[in-house]
Amino acid sequence: xxxxxxxxxxxxxxxxxxxxxxxxxxxxxxxxxxxxxxxxxxxxxxxxxxxxxxxxxxxxxxxxxxxxxxxxxxxxxxxxxxxxxxxxxxxxxxxxxxxxxxxxxxxxxxxxxxxxxxxxxxxxxxxxxxxxxxxxxxxxxxxxxxxxxxxxxxxxxxxxxxxxxxxxxxxxxxxxxxxxxxxxxxxxxxxxxxxxxxxxxxxxxxxxxxxxxxxxxxxxxxxxxxxxxxxxxxxxxxxxxxxxxxxxxxxxxxxxxxxxxxxxxxxxxxxxxxxxxxxxxxxxxxxxxxxxxxxxxxxxxxxxxxxxxxxxxxxxxxxxxxxxxxxxxxxxxxxxxxxxxxxxxxxxxxxxxxxxxxxxxxxxxxxxxxxxxxxxxxxxxxxxxxxxxxxxxxxxxxxxxxxxxxxxxxxxxxxxxxxxxxxxxxxxxxxxxxxxxxxxxxxxxxxxxxxxxxxxxxxxxxxxxxxxxxxxxxxxxxxxxxxxxxxxxxxxxxxxxxxxxxxxxxxxxxxxxxxxxxxxxxxxxxxxxxxxxxxxxxxxxxxxxxxxxxxxxxxxx
Numbered sequence: 001x002x003x004x005x006x007x008x009x010x011x012x013x014x015x016x017x018x019x020x021x022x023x024x025x026x027x028x029x030x031x032x033x034x035x036x037x038x039x040x041x042x043x044x045x046x047x048x049x050x051x052x053x054x055x056x057x058x059x060x061x062x063x064x065x066x067x068x069x070x071x072x073x074x075x076x077x078x079x080x081x082x083x084x085x086x087x088x089x090x091x092x093x094x095x096x097x098x099x100x101x102x103x104x105x106x107x108x109x110x111x112x113x114x115x116x117x118x119x120x121x122x123x124x125x126x127x128x129x130x131x132x133x134x135x136x137x138x139x140x141x142x143x144x145x146x147x148x149x150x151x152x153x154x155x156x157x158x159x160x161x162x163x164x165x166x167x168x169x170x171x172x173x174x175x176x177x178x179x180x181x182x183x184x185x186x187x188x189x190x191x192x193x194x195x196x197x198x199x200x201x202x203x204x205x206x207x208x209x210x211x212x213x214x215x216x217x218x219x220x221x222x223x224x225x226x227x228x229x230x231x232x233x234x235x236x237x238x239x240x241x242x243x244x245x246x247x248x249x250x251x252x253x254x255x256x257x258x259x260x261x262x263x264x265x266x267x268x269x270x271x272x273x274x275x276x277x278x279x280x281x282x283x284x285x286x287x288x289x290x291x292x293x294x295x296x297x298x299x300x301x302x303x304x305x306x307x308x309x310x311x312x313x314x315x316x317x318x319x320x321x322x323x324x325x326x327x328x329x330x331x332x333x334x335x336x337x338x339x340x341x342x343x344x345x346x347x348x349x350x351x352x353x354x355x356x357x358x359x360x361x362x363x364x365x366x367x368x369x370x371x372x373x374x375x376x377x378x379x380x381x382x383x384x385x386x387x388x389x390x391x392x393x394x395x396x397x398x399x400x401x402x403x404x405x406x407x408x409x410x411x412x413x414x415x416x417x418x419x420x421x422x423x424x425x426x427x428x429x430x431x432x433x434x435x436x437x438x439x440x441x442x443x444x445x446x447x448x449x450x451x452x453x454x455x456x457x458x459x460x461x462x463x464x465x466x467x468x469x470x471x472x473x474x475x476x477x478x479x480x481x482x483x484x485x486x487x488x489x490x491x492x493x494x495x496x497x498x499x500x501x502x503x504x505x506x507x508x509x510x511x512x513x514x515x516x517x518x519x520x521x522x523x524x525x526x527x528x529x530x531x532x533x534x535x536x537x538x539x540x541x542x543x544x545x546x547x548x549x550x551x552x553x554x555x556x557x
Contacts, residue, residue: 267477299431348394
């Protein structure tokens with residue numbers, strides 16, 4: 001205590017000085033009165049007297065915040081309090097009065113960059129530095145994929161008729177303040193059993209099969225069994241590790257060597273037809289997994305007078321991995337303002353938790369403040385347009401709940417013509433039913449699926465068909481290690497109650513628009529991919545005499 005008072009240091013600095021002295025001169029010995037005296041004479045002997053020693057206080061903080069707001073707000077006050085708690089250098093008396101300083105490379109330390117409408121406040125100028133690779137792209141507006149009559153479709157502006165579609169969420173609707181991760185093992189087992197029995201009965205009924213028998217019981221001749229596909233270890237599924245788990249929890253190995261074609265993945269509910277003469281191995285001859293629901297009632301919408309229903313769909317990330325200027329999102333808004341579609345569906349992540357700048361802690365504001373700035377910059381240019389915006393969250397949003405299914409976003413500011421949906425969700429737009437999930441189920445299924453198919457078969461269409469066959473937005477179980485799957489919420493909100501007209505499945509896999517037994521599956525990929533721009537989808541939906549026709553294109557941003 002005397003050394004601290006005499007030399008105007010705190011206890012932490014004393015410990016650091018002692019450790020350096022002890023390691024350098026005493027071989028790391030423990031302190032004694034003599035060694036402490038030696039340390040004081042050597043380390044503090046040349047310093048000024050305590051009465052004249054004063055720590056200099058900088059007049060202004062050396063901590064530079066780029067793209068900071070010039071006006072006070074709840075978020076900035078909160079962020080400043082946190083910074084003051086961790087920053088050893090005190091901030092200026094008035095944190096909003098800043099000079100026109102410049103960094104060593106000539107960039108201004110304050111103010112917003114020319115393309116920083118969406119950029120969050122940050123501790124690094126690279127966060128708000130526009131990407132040169134994105135700016136130098138040469139494929140802007142190129143058509144990557146088209147469907148229907150899109151090859152000759154000229155995307156024109158809407159007709160002058162003031163048609164405003166009615167958008168609503170189909171039940172069950174997930175609540176904002178949903179509790180999650182309270183699952184008990186017994187409840188999870190019951191959920192899996194109930195979903196297996198329900199889906200199995202539908203498959204049996206649709207294919208006019210006999211009543212399933214116990215899969216672990218020996219029987220002579222062919223028989224019908226029901227179960228869930230699983231793996232015999234924690235590794236990846238293969239043809240030698242296939243197990244079929246019954247509703248009672250019993251498992252039996254499956255031999256699929258005699259099958260010409262098959263497509264199986266963990267968690268898939270199937271009805272198998274085969275033999276089990278010994279009781280410990282099923283020799284499978286046929287697999288049934290199709291429980292596709294029927295399409296909804298014909299929509300009451302008629303596009304003969306109002307023109308086609310125009311929909312724009314884009315999925316995050318919305319900014320490149322080397323910047324947070326959100327240039328692709330800004331260009332998408334420019335496209336929306338120019339073409340004025342009826343509905344815009346934007347799917348997360350908006351504040352990507354895997355973004356390097358976020359992972360490295362470069363933001364000088366809360367994630368929620370960053371997200372609300374994005375939404376405000378998105379809705380401001382659309383406030384005078386008749387465009388309905390639908391926001392779908394992602395478990396990868398840094399400011400939101402990292403659980404699947406994902407509750408809807410929470411916004412403190414109210415906007416007209418905006419719908420906050422959950423992930424997954426079912427939308428009804430004047431009778432046009434759209435199912436959507438921001439989770440990359442196609443990629444997860446592609447990693448776990450094993451298949452033996454005919455040459456030239458459509459792999460992406462097959463992966464998307466599993467969602468319809470299993471009536472579930474996420475039929476994979478166990479889920480991918482990245483996804484925090486809540487089984488109770490999964491049982492309530494992940495199942496389809498009708499086959500949608502349009503199924504939106506954004507993925508890192510190659511983009512596509514496909515017709516899956518009357519359902520149009522769309523994968524627009526991502527609006528930003530790495531350092532470059534990605535794609536978005538635009539759909540034109542025509543309703544005539546109860547028939548729904550979809551034309552679409554995947555376009556480079």
